[in-house]
Amino acid sequence: MGEEQTTRYHVLRREFLNEDLSMPGFVIGIVQDTTNMPDTNESWKYGTVILDFGDCYRRVSFTFDMSETVTRRESLKKINLIAEVVNAVRDGIEKEVASIDARTNRQEFAISNSAK
Secondary structure, X not given: OOOOOOOEEEEEEEEEXXXXXXXXXXXXXXXXXXXXXXXXXXXXXXXXXXXXXXOOOOEEEEOOOOOOXXXXXXXXXXXXXXXXXXXXXXXXXXXXXXXXXXXXXXXXXXXXXXXX
């Protein structure tokens, strides 16, 4: 019997973005680990790389070409820019949540004091 080669991954994630499963937002991130592929046939240049986002109505898929030096550099630049913007939006949402929560708490406090 020959040895069965299993595909390995650096990243293999599929997550729902909403707790309410009737709202099927999702993110899929896959990066195949080509480290142990033989150098002989260059299949390692074409490992699977997927980044997909979906909300209830649309899906966005990003392509990351790893086959050539220039396209690998462009892929790395693309994912770094996406990560930078996503992290900035996350930070903005975090600040906005704190701001709105503080305002809501002040309003609730004012309403409960006026009812006394």
